[in-house]
Amino acid sequence: MIDIDKLNNDFGIADQLRFVKGEGGFVMIEVDNDYATAVISTYSGQIMAYQPKTEAKPLLFLSDLAIYESGKAIRGGLPICWPWFAEDIKSKDLPAHGFVRDQQWQVVKTQKQDDGSTKVTLEISNNQYSMKLWPYKFKLQIEITISSILTVVLTTNNVDEKSFTISQALHSYLAVGDVNQIEVTGLDGLCYLDKTADFTERNQRSNVVIDGIIDRIYQDVESDVLL
DSSP states (O other): OHOOOOOOOOBBBBBEEEEEEEEGGEEEEEESSSEEEEEEEBTTTTOOOOOOOOTTSSSSSSTTTTTOEEEEOOOBBBBEEEEESOOOTTTTTSTTEEEEGBOOOOOEEEEEEETTEEEEEEEEEHHHHHHHOOOOOOOEEEEEESSSSSEEEEEEEEEEESSOOOOOOOOBBBOOOOGOOOOBBTTTTOOOEGGGTTTTEEESSSOOOSSSSOEEEEEOOOSSSSS
């Protein structure tokens, strides 16, 4: 059982950050500073909501059908895919997108920055469950800064004697008003694998528009990608 009173005593920030009991009994971190509001789940280490004070609506989408149960991933916000993205190439029996998005994370630090923004640091380490799926010792830390922009830094520390290889993603669910009115820039001319066509390799020509189901892996992306 997580002691919310102790979390508030140790890590709460007056008039800016507090810990509350949320959906499914998960402990949520609510942030409200001069720049933005945000909600972060300590289960999954996941940003659930983010809205700058200059915006009328949240910038992240959270499904009304999201399931809040231990061992289940939460659909929406900014899930963390680690130590692999999508299916693990060595075994399709392993959970998609890794195992840290359905585990409890620990609060390491909260901080009110000099400019009034808020920084939250969460951490997860190897445990009995993770070692059954992926036999390496690790420490994974996420540092979230809530300001007029949302900054997220994900850091992997190998504390094992063996080397390991990872793939990872911050699997953002971006809220849009009309999917037919958007396009994605920065991918023109790149090759991608089309997962809706059995990983067929294709070439992107012009900006990406959403005109159907899209599930793609773009390769060798170096430029900024904008929605």
